[in-house]
Amino acid sequence: RVAIGRWSGRAEPAEAKALGRRTGAGLAVFGQLVGSGPDSVRLTATLLDVGGDRRLGEVDLRDASAHTDRLVDSAAVALLRSLGRHRPMGAVRHAAFGGTSFPALKEFLRGEQFYRRSAWDSALAHYEAATTLDSTFALAFRRMHLSLTWSPPTAHSFQSPDAYVFRAAAFNRGLPTRDSLLIVIDSLQWGTRRDDMAYFAQRRRAFAALEQVARLNPHDPEVWNVIGELRYHWGTPAEFTGEEILATLDRAIQLDPEYAPAY
Numbered sequence: 001r002v003a004i005g006r007w008s009g010r011a012e013p014a015e016a017k018a019l020g021r022r023t024g025a026g027l028a029v030f031g032q033l034v035g036s037g038p039d040s041v042r043l044t045a046t047l048l049d050v051g052g053d054r055r056l057g058e059v060d061l062r063d064a065s066a067h068t069d070r071l072v073d074s075a076a077v078a079l080l081r082s083l084g085r086h087r088p089m090g091a092v093r094h095a096a097f098g099g100t101s102f103p104a105l106k107e108f109l110r111g112e113q114f115y116r117r118s119a120w121d122s123a124l125a126h127y128e129a130a131t132t133l134d135s136t137f138a139l140a141f142r143r144m145h146l147s148l149t150w151s152p153p154t155a156h157s158f159q160s161p162d163a164y165v166f167r168a169a170a171f172n173r174g175l176p177t178r179d180s181l182l183i184v185i186d187s188l189q190w191g192t193r194r195d196d197m198a199y200f201a202q203r204r205r206a207f208a209a210l211e212q213v214a215r216l217n218p219h220d221p222e223v224w225n226v227i228g229e230l231r232y233h234w235g236t237p238a239e240f241t242g243e244e245i246l247a248t249l250d251r252a253i254q255l256d257p258e259y260a261p262a263y
Helices: 002-006 013-023 065-084 089-093 102-115 120-133 138-148 153-157 161-170 177-190 199-216 221-234 242-255
Strands: 027-035 040-049 054-064
Touching: 002 013, 013 027, 013 040, 027 065, 040 065, 054 065, 102 120, 102 138, 120 138, 120 153, 138 161, 138 177, 161 177, 177 199, 177 221, 199 221, 221 242
Parallel strands: none
Antiparallel strands: 027 040, 040 054
């Protein structure tokens, strides 16, 4: 969403480099998907190192129009292989989703489309499919926890929300700082009771982690939504007024008007 909102121009190196710099990305992929004959499509894509201003890989693929998803998968694998020639593949494999499989990743991304619309039941179905395909998929377990906290009609078909937040924490490794910190914040918030002797220490840790993730991701709507949630559920009136809490949620909506959980 951030990339789409800030994109303008053509699919060419200079524009991709500029977009990467505006969004703080180290890598950018640009190219075209066009029709090729009556029932085929052609995908060309280039992987650009934004900071180094060099091309790391290129692909030129064709497939039937009905198999565009397969074409995109093939392009992604090819570009990752190209990146692997310049960086350790271990870092590439865990760059965004902890090295999960394509089928599990597809189910997770389908779940994300429903989650951002607050369609919790449909989101849960896809997240559960993702965790069935990959039993260590921390991000999918986190989303299952968050979806269940809204008490959707199908909640009885799943374990308690806490069960999933603890599974996410157990597999919280190899993820980007943003996602890792959000999982830490969830586990601290939902895994600590107010009568726990460590309550205030855990609370301080959660707010410190939140400050760090907000500093690193100032234009991330979900991060601003989490700030509002944590301030509402764990803050006190002496710390955060209702207006201040609403302001963080308003910020999330400004950044992404289609992110329904913030409403």
